[in-house]
Amino acid sequence: MPFNFLVDLEQLSGVLLAVVAIVAATLTALWIALIIWTYRDMKSRSRDPFAQIMAALVVAILNIPGLLVYLILRPQETLAEQYERALEEEALLQEIEGKSVCPGCGSPIKQDWRLCPYCHTKLKKPCEACSELLELSWTVCPYCEAPQIDAARRANPRRSGREQAPHPHEQAVSSLE
Numbered sequence: 001m002p003f004n005f006l007v008d009l010e011q012l013s014g015v016l017l018a019v020v021a022i023v024a025a026t027l028t029a030l031w032i033a034l035i036i037w038t039y040r041d042m043k044s045r046s047r048d049p050f051a052q053i054m055a056a057l058v059v060a061i062l063n064i065p066g067l068l069v070y071l072i073l074r075p076q077e078t079l080a081e082q083y084e085r086a087l088e089e090e091a092l093l094q095e096i097e098g099k100s101v102c103p104g105c106g107s108p109i110k111q112d113w114r115l116c117p118y119c120h121t122k123l124k125k126p127c128e129a130c131s132e133l134l135e136l137s138w139t140v141c142p143y144c145e146a147p148q149i150d151a152a153r154r155a156n157p158r159r160s161g162r163e164q165a166p167h168p169h170e171q172a173v174s175s176l177e
Contacts, residue, residue, distance in 0.1 A: 035060045038070055045075040 039056040046052060055074070059066040077085070100109050104121030112133060114124050124133040129146035140147050 031060075031063060034063070034067055038067065042070075042074065044078045044080070047079065 035056050038059040039052055042052045042055040055070050059070055062069065100111060101107065102109050102116040102119060102121055102123070104116055105119040107116065107118040109116055109123060114126070114133065115122055122136065125136055125148070126132070127134055127141040127144060127146060128148060130141060130144040132141060132143045134141055134148065138148060
């Protein structure tokens with residue numbers, strides 16, 4: 001009987017050794033994975049190589065408590081999020097500044113241009129009465145209050161043999177005269 005007991009003890013120690021080896025390998029793999037994750041995460045949040053290495057070292061030395069320290073102290077935004085926020089802020093500033101761009105090609109234009117010099121899109125039209133530059137959709141000049149007759153109505157005042165009805169603003173202006 002003592003011989004069987006020794007064989008069982010050897011088998012048990014072999015199984016126990018295998019279990020300990022598997023657990024140790026798993027914990028070592030987890031520890032290495034935490035170090036790599038910390039390094040990559042810090043690399044996405046900072047361009048400073050010293051900070052990247054220090055974060056990985058803190059996790060390598062302190063393990064789980066080091067990861068908790070890193071999670072508390074790490075920068076809130078990634079570099080990509082910082083870049084997106086900067087682009088949004090720049091777009092808002094451009095809207096506030098009112099930089100004009102051509103609706104045809106998107107090139108920068110000046111407020112007093114009638115035509116885009118890049119794609120030749122018509123940008124503004126002169127007032128028929130005072131020659132101030134007007135937006136293309138305006139039907140009345142805000143400077144002299146003169147109604148604006150578009151080129152199509154000026155070229156063909158009659159449509160299908162009958163006269164075109166005047167614009168409501170034109171009726172109001174003509175009734176004042």
